[in-house]
Amino acid sequence: MGDKTVLYDAHMKLNAKMAPFAGFEMPIQYTSIKEEVIAVRENVGVFDVSHMGEFFAEGPEAIKFIDNMMTNDFMGADLYKAVYSPLCRENGTVIDDFIAYKIGTERVLICVNASNIDKDYSWFESHVTEFDCQLSNHSSNYSLLAIQGPRSEEVLKQIEIYPTGDFPYYSAKEIQAHGEKLIIARTGYTGEDGFELFCSNQFITTLWDKLLNAGVIPCGLAARDVLRLEVGYPLYGHEIHDDVTPLDSALKWTVKFSKNNFIGKEALENYTPKYRLVKLSLDKGIPREGYPILNEEHETIGKVCSGTMSIISGKGIALCHVEKAKFPKDKKLFIQIRKNIVPANYHTKPFITGGHK
Amino acid sequence: MSNVPENLFYTVDHEWIKIDGDIATIGITDFAQKALGDIVFVELPDVGESYSVNDTFGVVESIKSVSDLLIPVAGEVLERNDDLEDTPELCNESPFDNAWMLKIKMTNAEDKSSLLDATKYTAHCEASH
Incomplete structure (x- = not known):
């Protein structure tokens, strides 16, 4: 049994399916992954992500x-x-x-x-x-909730936890609400409009109850993984890890060579990427982590970093590393699922467009 | 609590088997579909394939998981349920009826003796909780 977040008992009360994740017992799903994904895309959901540092x-x-x-x-x-x-x-x-x-x-x-x-x-x-x-x-004395979905602004205003003035996407402010000091940010990892609330371990239960009473739907980490994959966001341990650079994982936009200096600058300036991170979908079958990516000659040229069934598109979707030197010009790629070699659709844009502002 | 029809046989891997003479119809149980959650993909073998007990004959996938399906009785595939290709959610909605997976022509009548009856299977489910 791993560490528990402050909300562990609240999750148990909701009959959540719990599983160990990064050393914590975390809620994986409450009702159904499908319902939870749809809640975030169309309504508003809340994730306990207090395990984060x-x-x-x-x-x-x-x-x-x-x-x-x-x-x-x-x-x-x-x-x-x-x-x-x-x-x-x-x-x-x-x-x-x-x-x-x-x-x-x-x-x-x-x-x-x-x-x-x-x-x-x-x-x-x-x-x-x-x-x-x-x-x-402060990892052990802060809790974190992510409130995500098109109705998240409305709900936070309703429970009177919202900063004054303009608060666009990727803003962050320290505010006072209900006698508590909180940090609110318009961030998240779902592709939808949403907020993250950092607060004391003492206040988190009150906050959770306020959100649930306002009709916000509790969502687990399984739904969160589907949501981030549908919009093509990388996750540490999958698309990015200790053996690749940001340039191997479609994160060139986050590397600002125009800056005077940053750790890794010189190495990255002289680095030729080994991989291309590509988005593939299948008309039939579900790609899973580790499945081989093949070219038309059925030679293995990469692997699936993360894969799932997209709730919104109803298709199997994957983020994959393909060796840059072997990347076929015609973009004809295949995913091997058990004995079957399945032709993949190549996507230049996220599988679905999130509604974040 | 999950549904366990009296007239069926079961395996510890949460498959059900209905036996009519030497024909076995197989599927996954209510307990299995509840544990898996939303089932989004089912892969079944072609008619004519032959299997020994415990061979993998297909897979059932939920959003987050892939589970092998193991053959509970030896034999040859006579029929498969093609509805599951386009509507895998039948496994959640109707595990014992509309979501039957294969009909097998049994080659060894003895295989039946190693299956669980409803009472034993219910006890097994309770122990797995």
């Missing part, structure tokens, strides 16, 4: 420090904005991906994947000494 960087050089740690541009982002980025080693390989939230001129919240909390914290810690900045790990 939260660090703070504070001090005069906090922003400069984070900018140096990420391949994306943090210095250039406005105050109260969030920035998604890979976290790279000097050699350009990926340690993790994370979101940094510029919640003050000298205060940055960093949110990382649960499975990488210790690895990431050591990496940040080993670099912070060169900056006028203090780093702290």
Whole structure:
């Protein structure tokens, strides 16, 4: 049995199917994955993602420090904005991906994947000494809920947890609500409009109850995985991992070579990508992680990184790594499912278009 | 609590078997479909294939999982339910009727003796909870 999030008992009360994930017992599904995916695409759902890690960087050089740690541009982002980025080693390989939230001129919240909390914290810690900045790990005293779907703004206003003024996509602010200090961000990993609420472990149960009472549908990690795949978002451990760089995984848009410096810059400037991350769908069958990708001559030239059944399109969908040197010009690719070699449809755009603002 | 019809036989892998003479009709149980959740894909063999007990004859997939289907009695495939190709959700809606998977011509009548009856299967399900 792994660690429990504060909401463990609330999940058990809802009869959630629980499973170990990144060292935590997490809700995988409550009713049905299908219903939960549809709730997020058409209505509003809530995910307990309290297993994720939260660090703070504070001090005069906090922003400069984070900018140096990420391949994306943090210095250039406005105050109260969030920035998604890979976290790279000097050699350009990926340690993790994370979101940094510029919640003050000298205060940055960093949110990382649960499975990488210790690895990431050591990496940040080993670099912070060169900056006028203090780093702290609050992963065990912060809880996190993701409220996702087209009705999420309406519901948060209804329960009076919403910042004043404009709050566009990828904004982040510290607010006071119901006598509690929270951090609200217009982020998520579903492709829909939505918010993430970081709050104290003491307040999370109250918040969860308020959301459920307002009609928000509890959703599990299985639905979250389908949602992120439908919009083509990479996940650490699948599309990105310790042996690839952002340039192998369709994340070139997050690598800002125009910046003065960042960890991994030199290596990435001189790197020729080994893989192309491609989106494939099947008319029949469901691609699964590890299934081989073949060319027309039936030579293996890649593999499925993540695959599932898309609820919205009703087709099997996959994000796949294909060796760049062997990528066929005519884009004719096949996925081997057990004994069958199934022709795949090649997609240049996400499988479905999310409604985020 | 899942439904366990009295007139059927069962396996520990949550398949049901209906036996008429030397013809066995097989499918997955209510317990199985509940445990799997939304079933989105079923792959079945061609008519004419022959199997020994516990051979994999197909797969059933939910959104997140792939499970092998194991043949409970030896024999040859006489018929398969092609409806499951386009409407795999029948496995959730009607596991014992519309979602039958194969009809097998049994080659060994003895295979029946190793199957569970409804009482034993119910006990097995309770123990798996």
